[in-house]
Amino acid sequence: MDDGFLQQFLSLFDEFDVLAAFWVNIQLTFYAAIIALVLGTVLAVMRISPVPSLRWAGATYVTLLRNTPLTIIMVFCVLGLWGQLGLTLSPDFQTNFFRLAVLGLSIYHAAFVCEALRSGVNTVPVGQAEAARAIGLSFWPAARLIILPQAFRGSVAPLGNVLIALTKNSTVAAAASVAEASGLMKTMIEFRPDVILAIFLTFALGFVLIVVPIGLATTSLSRRLAVSR
């Protein structure tokens, strides 16, 4: 790699704002993570409740959303919700697409958040609940003091996996016409096809730098919080 090549490659960064594109992905991930966590928690409560109709509704939501490609959901948000039903989330054109993409990412990943939380509840042995009842705790004290704290600890690792998937899936917002990293990479390669590999590695490394710390953080957190049995 000679000096000229490196300089030419670096000059690309003056022309294209790579960091701004990644910032869009981080924002998409941030907002979608919060909404998906709230919606997923509601779904998880529905799925573990003793009420049959709520269990059924939660299970149906998860089955439908988990088995649909995210790309279809994104295209549906733009062409269906906005194009056909006139759902407008912001008067500004760009912001509207951004919010529709957040909506698509949220409803899709909520199904996975629900399953992550549920698997956390499943890590708690039945003996814990039996012991709680044996010492005289009724439903709410048992859930609040014994079961849910252990369940949340058990779901840290799967929730981390969902967050990593969500970060990577924020690129699919390109299907909802949001200007983010994968779209900018395409533009840059089309502008400078001679340095395609360097451009790809730059963007790939960007995602590695975002995803690996999340993985390391959630792994160490889940190890530290793990209930030893």
Next chain:
Amino acid sequence: MSTLFDVPGPVARRRMVWVNIAATVAVAGIGVWVLTRLGAKGQLDAALWKPFLTANPWVNYLLPGLVETLKAAGISIVTSAVYGFVFGLGRLSSSKIVRTVSGGVVEFFRAVPVLLMMIFFYLGLGQMRLIEPSDVPLVAVVLGLTFYNGSVFAELIRSGVHGLPKGQREAALAVGLRDVQSLRLIEVPQAVIAMLPAIASQLVVILKDTALGVIITYPELLDAARRYGAGNGNILQSLVVAALIFIVINYGLTRLAEALAGRVGRRTAGEARAEAPTLVTAIGKD
């Protein structure tokens, strides 16, 4: 009995009936509200849905699209399996260099979004002119899916082998097998059987991710549904039908994974699970 709830007594059962009725009304209410909104926008008109009962959209759009989707998924499954075996065995190799290199490759491709890889291969293959231009989208979809899902398969094989009881390997070495022979004859076959349910779950991921091909002009099911819907003014209905096709196939694969988890347990010393094991824990570990 579940962890959270005791077996309900008579008072709890009566209360549950009322809560159940209230919840049913609420869920049905949301459904009715959505349908009336759709109806008010004219999206429930029979004219928009009826075409899907005729042959035209199926013969000319949806079925050819589904064939392309299944083709991309099928090829990707085979290539991912090969890739997964190579790098899975690489991560279990006794040579530290091979282990580190395989580990780096697998971790890298698991962290990069599939769409990024697809766009890279699409534009890269396009300018290299090594293959027919009409084949470029398919090859780009397959390569993107292979690098990601192959890396996941490699991790599944590795964690499957690590999940076997130590005695399996010790017994193999005790009867005089070499390291590689023990892996090939004793450990990996049992690991693959234990991981079959997780592998079946991963097939759902492969099938769903073929839909990313629409962004790089691969004429798969979503693209076909979009083209038909745009041409006939029923894009919303067309996307719903495409989503339902995906849901039916993926639901079948999920049930297969669950059935496998129940059946393969006897044929391996490892633990068979329908859910893919948590893979983030693998980062930074040998």
